[in-house]
Amino acid sequence: MPNADPPDELVTTAQAAALLGKSRARVHQLVQRGELTPVPHAGGTGYRFRRAEVIAVGNVPRRHGNPPRPLDQVSERQRYRRRKQEQEPQ
Incomplete structure (x- = not known):
């Protein structure tokens, strides 16, 4: 089946x-x-893909794992820890 794309626009899997x-x-x-x-x-045989x-x-x-939570969705425990750190004398 002929393809309408020019050959230089198609790339092999490699x-x-x-x-x-x-x-x-x-x-x-x-x-x-x-x-x-x-x-x-x-x-x-094999695949051909459009270069674009x-x-x-x-x-x-792409990120591996879970995306970070927005700052307004941190857990109550994290908010508690932050408050405690702010209260501690340095």
Whole structure:
């Protein structure tokens, strides 16, 4: 099935991994999670991706673990500790 994108706009899995600074296995994980969409191409096997989409996925900020809480949502215990620290003589 021919593709309307020019060949230089499509990248292989290895090229996508290099653009993202990740492994090819990580690129496959991104495909399985739906964050990266492969493009049907005429020949061969393997995935091809649009270069712009790969770059856009690479620009999404990612944090490991839970995101930090906004300051107005700290727990009562944390507020208590802060008050105690402020009251202690230095």
